[in-house]
Amino acid sequence: MLVILGLFSAFLSILYLTAPSIRKFFAGGVCTTSVQIPGKVVVITGANTGIGKETARELARRGARVYIACRDVLKGESAASDIRADTKNSQVFVRKLDLSDTKSIRAFAERFLAEEKKLHILINNAGVMVCPYSKTTDGFETHFGVNHLGHFLLTYLLLGRLKESAPSRVVNLSSVAHFGGKIRFHDLQGEKCYYRVFAYCHSKLANILFTRELAKRLQGTGVTAYVVHPGIVMSEIVRHSILLCLLWRLFSPFFKSTRQGAQTSLHCALAEGLEPLSGKYFRDCKRTWVSPRARNKKTAERLWNVSCELLGIQWD
Numbered sequence: 001m002l003v004i005l006g007l008f009s010a011f012l013s014i015l016y017l018t019a020p021s022i023r024k025f026f027a028g029g030v031c032t033t034s035v036q037i038p039g040k041v042v043v044i045t046g047a048n049t050g051i052g053k054e055t056a057r058e059l060a061r062r063g064a065r066v067y068i069a070c071r072d073v074l075k076g077e078s079a080a081s082d083i084r085a086d087t088k089n090s091q092v093f094v095r096k097l098d099l100s101d102t103k104s105i106r107a108f109a110e111r112f113l114a115e116e117k118k119l120h121i122l123i124n125n126a127g128v129m130v131c132p133y134s135k136t137t138d139g140f141e142t143h144f145g146v147n148h149l150g151h152f153l154l155t156y157l158l159l160g161r162l163k164e165s166a167p168s169r170v171v172n173l174s175s176v177a178h179f180g181g182k183i184r185f186h187d188l189q190g191e192k193c194y195y196r197v198f199a200y201c202h203s204k205l206a207n208i209l210f211t212r213e214l215a216k217r218l219q220g221t222g223v224t225a226y227v228v229h230p231g232i233v234m235s236e237i238v239r240h241s242i243l244l245c246l247l248w249r250l251f252s253p254f255f256k257s258t259r260q261g262a263q264t265s266l267h268c269a270l271a272e273g274l275e276p277l278s279g280k281y282f283r284d285c286k287r288t289w290v291s292p293r294a295r296n297k298k299t300a301e302r303l304w305n306v307s308c309e310l311l312g313i314q315w316d
């Protein structure tokens with residue numbers, strides 16, 4: 001028994017000692033383009049922390065005018081002042097956006113459209129994961145409402161400006177968790193059956209189907225769309241689950257940092273010549289495979305139509 005324990009602790013020690021190299025190995029791709037984007041306008045949701053904040057930082061470093069769209073303006077201001085100080089770019093702004101409330105999304109869009117005549121990059125980054133069952137202000141299940149419908153409505157409201165500013169891009173954050181997802185049209189609000197892990201998976205599948213359908217409908221407009229799995233990243237995403245918080249803490253030496261997690265979003269926002277890959281899914285700065293369900297064109301079309309109905313919009 002003592003020998004087994006000794007071997008196990010030796011194994012753990014070696015694992016943790018080699019953690020920096022393992023982390024480097026799993027760090028994935030790096031956005032290698034050196035393109036600078038002075039004056040380009042970027043909106044990024046949920047950029048007060050995590051992957052979004054690091055994405056915003058790098059875009060600000062490259063000269064963009066960055067709008068941090070977040071639900072907690074104080075947290076947003078703290079992130080913005082950190083980014084401004086770090087990048088010496090004063091053009092980093094904070095605007096209130098709560099994706100769990102369509103009124104807030106409309107108010108954000110109205111204000112943004114009134115103050116900015118251009119929008120070159122929209123990054124739908126914000127997300128919630130494994131929340132206990134709850135509904136948004138408009139009565140949508142929280143994962144579906146925030147991760148999918150909130151960003152669907154935001155994109156719809158800003159699309160005119162993206163088209164006027166073409167070439168422009170939309171980058172949606174999904175996850176490898178979409179492999180466990182299914183669009184349950186008979187129970188989109190999870191009222192009949194709810195498992196929080198699967199609710200997250202379903203919403204991340206919706207992000208991919210939305211991107212595919214968006215890219216199809218935007219052909220020829222100069223606006224392109226991409227969807228991203230950022231990797232397993234040490235962020236606050238697991239805050240709603242004690243078990244996941246513990247696992248994240250335990251395995252933190254092996255996970256990507258938020259800076260590493262931002263690389264694929266940055267690649268999709270910045271890399272030259274990506275236009276022919278509009279609608280595709282990226283991981284580690286490379287196009288990669290999606291689940292069979294994420295390739296289903298009929299589901300993508302149906303989800304689009306149902307999303308429009310739920311939001312009371314017409315988007316042909």
Ligand SMILES: NC(=O)c1ccc[n+]([C@@H]2O[C@H](COP(=O)([O-])OP(=O)(O)OC[C@H]3O[C@@H](n4cnc5c(N)ncnc54)[C@H](OP(=O)(O)O)[C@@H]3O)[C@@H](O)[C@H]2O)c1
Nearest residue numbers: 046050051098099100125126127173175232233235236237
């Ligand atoms: N971390 C990972 O391992 C991982 C893996 C795959 C995919 N992703 C995806 O990557 C994206 C970024 O996640 P992260 O890891 O950076 O997580 P995070 O650190 O928890 O950041 C999530 C951001 O979303 C914001 N947000 C949540 N609900 C919102 C709402 N109703 N309205 C507006 N903003 C809201 C949060 O704001 P508050 O700070 O105010 O809550 C926060 O700024 C998510 O879409 C996530 O699904 C992450």
